[in-house]
């Protein structure tokens with residue numbers, strides 16, 4: 160089966176608002192974010208692919224096929240899917256180490272992502288980056304970065320380059336809520352607002368940085384007030400609701416594209432797994448009850464329910480979409496597993512670029 | 517050949533490269549309206565405008581990262597640090613982002629950018645403002661590190677650095693800006709990674725770089741009066757290091773002194789000595805000696821500062837020692 164045929168909605172431009180769509184609509188105030196049943200199905204497909212793919216990542220990790228740090232995105236998929244569905248292929252995306260879901264939602268080949276996790280030659284970075292460093296020039300996916308907050312100024316730089324070239328792309332930058340206490344965050348947001356750069360900064364507030372609750376790390380838990388400090392537009396949104404994510408992205412993207420102004424968005428979410436593969440989903444820093452309570456707002460379930468209630472999705476169709484997602488994940492696994500390790504000569508390549516000019 | 521200052525040679529390089537390629541821009545504190553803290557960017561704002569000569573707030577980490585992002589998507593940033601002492605605040609972007617982007621992306625994202633500014637000790641600036649950083653950056657695969665000691669090398673290497681598709685750490689000698697030297701007219705390029713034999717002699721090799729090149733030249737003049745003739749090998753670039761040039765010289769003279777501004781432990785000299793013992797073991801007639809800053813933070817008082825710094829007298833003593841003349 161060709162996995163690349165099953166691209167996420169990031170690659171589709173069919174999501175213009177259509178009048179007469181039904182109950183699962185985004186608010187009428189924003190046409191760009193309005194959805195049709197087809198678009199909603201794509202959103203569901205994208206989220207399910209991430210979920211099924213990462214479930215296999217956990218399995219592969221337990222088998223030792225994936226090593227090192229591996230941070231799963233499970234529980235946060237409405238954000239990646241919602242955000243990517245609102246940007247163009249020529250826009251830029253940059254993120255932190257919790258990057259598999261975002262890469263898939265952006266349209267990076269599941270085979271290339273899985274092969275990267277397996278440390279294979281066919282991986283997106285030829286096996287040199289691993290889980291935390293997914294890069295894909297074809298989809299303007301500018302990486303997976305491992306230093307908390309370190310990539311936030313880089314996003315401002317991408318915005319600077321867009322403006323320098325008088326382009327109308329935007330750069331979307333994801334990071335966790337713990338990154339707002341890093342100096343690089345402050346420096347980047349000040350510059351982005353000062354220089355009016357087309358960047359959308361997205362705080363994925365899953366309430367924990369590893370085992371530290373936001374209340375134990377951040378003097379003012381209302382992270383959105385940071386926007387005011389930089390004279391920047393800010394919004395807070397339910398990150399479990401893919402429609403809410405899309406609406407707020409529509410406004411931010413418009414602002415970046417048309418007015419060349421940055422936005423800070425807090426997307427409230429929750430991670431359903433441990434911080435990485437080396438810790439339990441609950442335990443010393445959060446209770447099982449809290450976890451279970453939050454898992455009731457599974458973003459995939461919420462979307463499924465809305466579509467189901469609107470009568471546009473049968474259980475049979477849901478199964479079919481789910482089976483497809485599983486098949487893509489299986490195909491990615493098989494591909495990665497059958498791929499060779501990078502040849503030893505490649506140890507020494509890509510340290511320096513050949514200067515041609 | 518015109519005689520120009522090291523500062524003007526750098527300005528020429530910046531101007532020529534800004535004219536040559538509109539993807540090149542200069543960014544840093546006080547580079548535009550103020551004409552540069554050390555006036556290296558004098559006149560460039562008028563010529564190229566505020567989109568290409570960009571004043572930043574005091575936000576080293578922030579604007580170094582902006583440079584990295586701009587380079588990732590095809591621009592060719594020149595990031596100026598007011599001095600390299602302040603670049604410590606940005607070192608994450610230099611080391612963890614710029615140096616590794618190509619590798620961790622499997623060759624997808626190159627980093628055609630330059631980080632530049634004044635390096636090394638000045639006069640009575642004491643502990644925080646008077647330091648030589650080359651060994652820190654030379655340690656990092658993925659970076660190239662230039663340390664020009666003359667106006668001609670400053671110009672030629674900066675032009676190479678700007679045209680290079682890799683991140684280049686460009687360390688200008690803070691005390692060299694007013695020094696003068698001949699710079700070839702017209703297009704003048706010095707390749708990165710190629711040392712230059714600045715003085716020829718048979719008795720001892722002095723291997724050095726950056727500001728210490730001038731000290732070595734003075735040493736060569738002084739010793740010549742005593743009938744001692746030394747090779748002065750100016751590395752010019754400390755990553756990559758021109759090992760062949762070092763070996764050629766030491767195989768001829770059979771003795772070597774390594775002269776540098778920085779501290780002893782894990783300094784550039786440690787690496788040069790390692791190359792020498794591997795490449796020239798059978799050629800050596802004496803242990804290789806090193807001359808460097810004393811192992812203390814830079815003091816303020818004139819006499820202490822003088823005592824802390826490497827200088828011609830210390831270099832001459834070391835040379836005489838390896839020649840068994842003391």
Ligand SMILES: Cc1ncc(C[n+]2csc(CCOP(=O)(O)OP(=O)(O)O)c2C)c(N)n1
Pocket residue numbers: 257305306307308334335336337338363365367368369434
């Ligand atoms: C500068 C830095 N310090 C510490 C770490 C180790 N570390 C990795 S992830 C993490 C927690 C970050 O939490 P958050 O930003 O909320 O993102 P999340 O993991 O929740 O997605 C820490 C402390 C790091 N990678 N970088």
Ligand SMILES: [Mg+2]
Pocket residue numbers: 335336337363364365366367368369
């Ligand atoms: Mg978090």
